[in-house]
Amino acid sequence: MRTPAELTTAFRSLGLKVTPQRQLLFRLLHDNTTHPTAEALFEVASAQMPGISLRTVYQTLTDLAGMGELQSFAFGGGAIRFDPNVGAHHHQVCVSCDEISDVYVDGVDQLNVSPRNASDAHSFTVASTDIVFRGRCMRCADTV
Amino acid sequence: MRTPAELTTAFRSLGLKVTPQRQLLFRLLHDNTTHPTAEALFEVASAQMPGISLRTVYQTLTDLAGMGELQSFAFGGGAIRFDPNVGAHHHQVCVSCDEISDVYVDGVDQLNVSPRNASDAHSFTVASTDIVFRGRCMRCADTV
DNA sequence: ACCTTATTTGCATCTCATGCGAACTGCCAA
DNA sequence: TTGGCAGTTCGCATGAGATGCAAATAAGGT
Ligand SMILES: [Mn+2]
Ligand SMILES: [Mn+2]
Ligand SMILES: [Zn+2]
Ligand SMILES: [Zn+2]
Numbered sequence: 001m002r003t004p005a006e007l008t009t010a011f012r013s014l015g016l017k018v019t020p021q022r023q024l025l026f027r028l029l030h031d032n033t034t035h036p037t038a039e040a041l042f043e044v045a046s047a048q049m050p051g052i053s054l055r056t057v058y059q060t061l062t063d064l065a066g067m068g069e070l071q072s073f074a075f076g077g078g079a080i081r082f083d084p085n086v087g088a089h090h091h092q093v094c095v096s097c098d099e100i101s102d103v104y105v106d107g108v109d110q111l112n113v114s115p116r117n118a119s120d121a122h123s124f125t126v127a128s129t130d131i132v133f134r135g136r137c138m139r140c141a142d143t144v
Numbered sequence: 145m146r147t148p149a150e151l152t153t154a155f156r157s158l159g160l161k162v163t164p165q166r167q168l169l170f171r172l173l174h175d176n177t178t179h180p181t182a183e184a185l186f187e188v189a190s191a192q193m194p195g196i197s198l199r200t201v202y203q204t205l206t207d208l209a210g211m212g213e214l215q216s217f218a219f220g221g222g223a224i225r226f227d228p229n230v231g232a233h234h235h236q237v238c239v240s241c242d243e244i245s246d247v248y249v250d251g252v253d254q255l256n257v258s259p260r261n262a263s264d265a266h267s268f269t270v271a272s273t274d275i276v277f278r279g280r281c282m283r284c285a286d287t288v
Numbered sequence: 289a290c291c292t293t294a295t296t297t298g299c300a301t302c303t304c305a306t307g308c309g310a311a312c313t314g315c316c317a318a
Numbered sequence: 319t320t321g322g323c324a325g326t327t328c329g330c331a332t333g334a335g336a337t338g339c340a341a342a343t344a345a346g347g348t
Contacts, residue, residue: 074218124238130276135271196328
């Protein structure tokens with residue numbers, strides 16, 4: 001996603017208002033690599049702006065995602081994760097501590113996909129590919 | 145997952161009972177390639193066994209998954225999907241009709257993963273890889 | 289400074305899923 | 319065949335995550 005300053009301009013030019021709540025979330029999301037949930041962001045935001053509502057956090061995240069400034073994913077562990085990194089990348093998830101990290105994978109577009117039945121061949125037009133590696137992060141590998 | 149007959153033996157040998165509800169679900173799941181939700185299975189089961197409870201469907205699905213007879217996935221579209229195909233395979237999801245199909249992908253273990261920072265190299269032990277292709281199925285490609 | 293319009297917020301509502309316990313039943317043992 | 323224990327079913331309560339709604343509030347152009 002773009003910088004808080006750029007988002008400020010973008011919002012105004014769309015007739016959207018730049019509120020303190022939104023400015024705070026712009027800042028909390030910029031360069032955020034933790035793939036936070038809405039509730040996680042709400043916790044951090046509340047510390048800096050007591051009284052901000054969870055509803056507003058959801059609202060702003062949904063708006064940003066709709067504008068293409070955020071991606072969102074449903075990893076199996078409950079709430080949806082938001083990601084300001086909208087470039088092409090994939091994820092590794094630690095099954096022990098649930099940490100989600102960005103990874104970059106070569107040759108994704110060259111993956112050779114074969115359907116179960118030959119009759120299904122070429123029956124699907126791929127628009128995007130999501131890869132999730134599950135395993136153990138360095139920190140959790142020791143504490144087996 | 146194994147056949148209803150095999151599951152019957154397996155359940156009994158674990159001290160678990162083989163009820164009519166479970167037998168029905170064994171049958172409905174065997175060779176099922178639709179990646180159904182619990183609610184979807186409940187609908188089909190109810191037609192054949194009026195009075196079966198949604199709670200029992202969830203219970204049995206959870207038990208089967210725990211025994212390794214089913215996989216479960218959270219694609220973004222709401223409820224968890226169950227999959228009796230426990231072999232190594234991946235999925236393509238139609239963004240238009242939400243149909244989920246099995247696909248088999250070559251070279252998954254040879255994917256070259258590069259973390260964002262060199263310092264993170266070799267910091268993750270991959271246990272499994274899930275690939276989801278999103279796009280349009282043959283049927284929905286026409287009706288753009 | 290004013291006024292229009294977007295936003296915030298609290299509360300209700302919704303979906304999906306699990307906890308709980310009374311009633312029920314599979315199935316083994318006598 | 320029958321008795322009885324242990325595992326199951328089922329309905330209802332509860333919980334998490336997320337969205338609908340409308341009154342109160344505030345941004346920002348004029
Ligand atoms: Mn990411
Ligand atoms: Mn599958
Ligand atoms: Zn970890
Ligand atoms: Zn389709």
